[in-house]
Amino acid sequence: MLSTITYTNSSIIILNEKVLNIYKNGEHSQIQLQSRGVLVYDKYVITENKDILEIHNNTVDVIGKTHKIPTKITVDNGSMYIADKSGSVYRLESLENLSKNPSESIPTHLFGSISMITDIIATDGLVITADKDNKIRITENQYPHRIQKFIQVHSKPLISMAIAGEYLVSGGYDWYVSLYNFKSKKTFIFDLITHKTQDLGDIFPGVDTPESISNINLECESRVKKILAYGETVVILKAESLFLVDLSKLTNDGYISCAEIPSLSGKPLVDGMSMKEGYAVLDEEGSLFTFTPENPVQMKMLQVPNYTHKIDISIANKYLE
Incomplete structure (x- = not known):
């Protein structure tokens, strides 16, 4: 659900309440928004009054409006896919050719589910969603009534996919x-405790044998805040640290190459992203650190001034209560 930092056109964009901080070629600029930003992805911003904004250099244009405040958005092949708390997915097509009248740029309903969607990916003709009822759904983009696969191997709410x-x-x-x-x-x-993998075999409809999955019943807060991918590597972002996992080195006996990297600042990590050169993670004080899979040593890149943005993923907490 975290989406307050993005990388596009060689620029790093960080959302801080009503301010967009843009970093490019060593220069820092800011865009003041009329209302609080909810999330940012690629060159698009969604505000709490449901405006869809497109970033152009140091300005933003309103290009449309969402039906509800989204939980996550993604962009693929010139279309925006918008997920919300009600479990609905909408599509806004032809982003580059939208009418200058935002009232005419209304996303169309693609499909719905019965649970709040927490993450969405659109790729290779598929729309993949994760929800708070621990389901992953793989849907055909062209025929959204066709569900290609349900993946149900989790026992608690999902937060992130990559x-x-x-x-x-x-x-x-x-x-x-x-x-x-x-x-x-x-x-x-x-x-995440033993750092080992377990082969569950073929996908099955629901966790029929939950005892086969270690630690499935442990009570906990959200252990995974965000999952990032770069090539065949994955970063699993947690509050206090992150895991760097190399999937290309998964062995037949279940061993996988991984390294736990603590927060360099000692402050909780709040968000992260993949970049052209590797990864970047943001702590609660607005310090951004970068590193590469080949050299997983965090280097401080920049400091967001007056960083106060509050990121709420407590909806899953409410679900568990």
Whole structure:
């Protein structure tokens, strides 16, 4: 659900309440928004009054309006996909050719589900969603009534997904993340305590044998705040640290190359993103650190002035109560 930092056109964009901080070629500029920003993705911003804004250099244009405040957006092949708390997914097509009249740029309903969607990915003709009822749904883009697959190997709400190589990596409140292989149609579990993987075999409709998944019943807060992917590597962002996992080195006996990296500042990490050169993570005081999979040593890149942005993923907490 975290989406307050993005990388586009060689620019880093960080959302801070009503301010967009843009960093490019060593220069820092700011855009003042009329209302508080909710999320940012690529060159688009959604505000709490449901405006869809497009960033142009140091200005923003209103290009449309969402039906509800989204939980997550994504962009693929010139279209925006918008997910919300009611479980609906909308599509706004032809982003580059939208009417100058925002009232005419209304997203169309694509499909719905019965649970709040917490993350969405659109790629290769598919729309993939994760929800607070621990389901992953893979839907055909062209025929959204066709559900290609349900992946149900989690016992608690999901928060984030990313695609790394041939794997869909997903996690949230469980003590593990799932690794779904698009080619073999099989799922692995990566345990965040033991740092080992477990092969669950073929996808099955629901967790029929929950005792087979280690730590499935541990009570906890959201262990995974966000999952990032760069090539065949994955960063699992937690509050106090992050895991760097290399999926290309997954062995037949379940061993996977991983390293735990503590927050360099000692402050809780609040968001992160993939970049052209690797990864970047943001702490609660607005310090941004970068690193590469080859050299996972965090380097402080910049400091967001007066950073106070509050990121709320407590909806899953409410679900658990």
